[in-house]
Amino acid sequence: MHxxxxxxxxxxxxxxxxxxxxxxxxxxxxxxxxxxxEAEGILFELNQRLPDQTRAFFQARGFDADAASQFATSCVFxxxxxxxxxxxxxxxxxxxxxxxIISGNTSISMATTDDWMPRWEKQSIGQAAxxxxxxxxxxxxxxxxxxxxxxxxxxxxxxxxxxxxLTLVWHREGRRESATIRNIECPADSPxxxx
Amino acid sequence: xxIPTMRRQxxxxxxxxxxLLFQPVQAAGSSQLLQALPEQPKAGxxxxxxxxxxxxxLSNYRGRVVIVNFWATWCPPxxxxxxxxxxxxxxxxxxxxxxxxxxxxxxxxxxxxxxxNFPVEFPLLLDQDSATIQxxxxxxxPTTYVVDPQGRLxxxxxxxxxxxxxxxxxxxxxxx
Numbered sequence: 001m002h003x004x005x006x007x008x009x010x011x012x013x014x015x016x017x018x019x020x021x022x023x024x025x026x027x028x029x030x031x032x033x034x035x036x037x038e039a040e041g042i043l044f045e046l047n048q049r050l051p052d053q054t055r056a057f058f059q060a061r062g063f064d065a066d067a068a069s070q071f072a073t074s075c076v077f078x079x080x081x082x083x084x085x086x087x088x089x090x091x092x093x094x095x096x097x098x099x100x101i102i103s104g105n106t107s108i109s110m111a112t113t114d115d116w117m118p119r120w121e122k123q124s125i126g127q128a129a130x131x132x133x134x135x136x137x138x139x140x141x142x143x144x145x146x147x148x149x150x151x152x153x154x155x156x157x158x159x160x161x162x163x164x165x166l167t168l169v170w171h172r173e174g175r176r177e178s179a180t181i182r183n184i185e186c187p188a189d190s191p192x193x194x195x
Numbered sequence: 196x197x198i199p200t201m202r203r204q205x206x207x208x209x210x211x212x213x214x215l216l217f218q219p220v221q222a223a224g225s226s227q228l229l230q231a232l233p234e235q236p237k238a239g240x241x242x243x244x245x246x247x248x249x250x251x252x253l254s255n256y257r258g259r260v261v262i263v264n265f266w267a268t269w270c271p272p273x274x275x276x277x278x279x280x281x282x283x284x285x286x287x288x289x290x291x292x293x294x295x296x297x298x299x300x301x302x303x304x305x306x307x308x309x310x311x312n313f314p315v316e317f318p319l320l321l322d323q324d325s326a327t328i329q330x331x332x333x334x335x336x337p338t339t340y341v342v343d344p345q346g347r348l349x350x351x352x353x354x355x356x357x358x359x360x361x362x363x364x365x366x367x368x369x370x371x
Binding site for chain 1: 230271324351353362
């Protein structure tokens with residue numbers, strides 16, 4: 001009887017994880033950390049991007065070194081958000097303006113494309129660079145049918161090395177759902193060479 | 196409790212456990228291919244140049260099904276789906292179905308270099324100032340629309356797809 005009770009207890013673990021589970025680990029090749037949240041119909045992944053990677057990406061697309069560094073050191077992750085519902089399932093809607101980064105007692109909003117673009121215009125960043133920037137970030141707002149997804153960078157407006165919790169919010173069939181991924185670590189920056 | 200009853204319970208429990216463990220895999224693998232757009236809004240017309248300097252106007256394709264893909268060379272899922280788009284185009288082009296891939300914000304040299312690794316034969320159009328993508332309901336790359344012969348947006352896919360999937364090809368062909 002105890003065996004049966006134990007197995008039934010085990011049986012309920014996947015049910016709980018279907019309601020949502022967050023996992024973390026590191027890429028065996030790069031050593032960079034990742035965080036993943038998965039629940040019924042949704043998968044969200046964050047992969048650390050080293051500031052140097054991000055600097056190189058944007059400098060290759062027309063950003064000057066200062067502007068590229070401003071963004072690269074704002075806690076940037078490569079992100080992936082998917083509607084994993086089966087065919088015929090519900091659509092998933094999200095707006096990054098609803099997401100929160102909680103560090104200590106402070107809660108701040110994500111830095112979205114709409115926050116960054118005016119900065120680049122003010123700094124006279126060229127059109128081609130601004131276009132590349134706009135489309136390389138995760139869309140601020142999107143509605144996914146089952147099977148839809150986006151990749152894109154997300155910026156958390158935190159100094160390198162900061163640890164914080166991320167509360168993600170999404171809407172499905174008129175219901176607002178949320179989850180928190182704990183202890184996300186902004187990628188550390190390498191010392192910059194002084195000329 | 197008798198041994199046979201315990202065995203039965205154990206079997207049922209293990210069966211349920213297996214079902215739950217494999218459920219996420221099944222769900223992820225059975226996502227739909229293309230999202231039908233019930234309102235079928237009119238596709239915004241555009242006139243863009245391809246890498247050979249040929250101009251393509253969407254309205255000139257009226258009467259044909261057209262797959263319109265928005266992409267960039269630096270976008271991982273865009274790169275990933277390109278070979279399957281080429282395979283799909285090889286099957287669909289003889290049937291009169293067109294495919295136009297609109298690159299966002301990059302120059303000809305960048306795209307030429309890209310095609311060395313990802314050779315494709317369908318037209319790659321340049322939307323260097325991003326005016327076309329901004330006039331379409333697109334928020335992320337890649338996004339692909341299937342335009343019906345009447346010039347309406349019939350299907351949408353956000354994110355990459357295996358464009359040579361037979362079920363997906365049948366959905367596109369059914370618009371003819």
